[in-house]
Amino acid sequence: DAKTTQPNSMESNEEEPVHLPCNHSTISGTDYIHWYRQLPSQGPEYVIHGLTSNVNNRMASLAIAEDRKSSTLILHRATLRDAAVYYCILREGGNNRKLIWGLGTSLAVNP
């Protein structure tokens, strides 16, 4: 199973942009990159996913390196509510329905 590597923790100030990095050097051509986050005392929630091109949605942007060996989740203006653990996950191509979870990055947002 392809693995991801993320920093254990990061810190940001409220209303500033946050760039959360993820390395996935063993990614294969058909693997999708998914991001989820887990707020305190809640289950994980989906944030965004992509394959090759950069992606934007109402929550965040996903920037994928040209060689696909790394990606960055961008929160454009962090709020206190964005304090969570962020997981970068590779979704293997094919009929396998599994997501392989790492330990994620714990993001602290300072007021």
Added chain:
Amino acid sequence: DVKVTQSSRYLVKRTGEKVFLECVQDMDHENMFWYRQDPGLGLRLIYFSYDVKMKEKGDIPEGYSVSREKKERFSLILESASTNQTSMYLCASSTGTLLNTEAFFGQGTRLTVV
């Protein structure tokens, strides 16, 4: 909004008891999953099901079984609870192969086995 509902937020059970954790989803998803989450180990897949009465083992199925008699309901069963099964249990559901779709999670059940 998709809802995945787990029957309990907190449970305390005794060693050796049979424990049922229930999960219900309301979006007609074919896939349902049970994970456990432990500090330093992240989320680990116990079992999943991609159709009624179908189940597949995940990465750590030992000591657990599951039941899916109806599409909306997926139960996790601890046949004889042990203290090393104290954990946060998370249920999720999704449609398709998850390649290009998202999974929806419940709030979690924190189980303590004493």
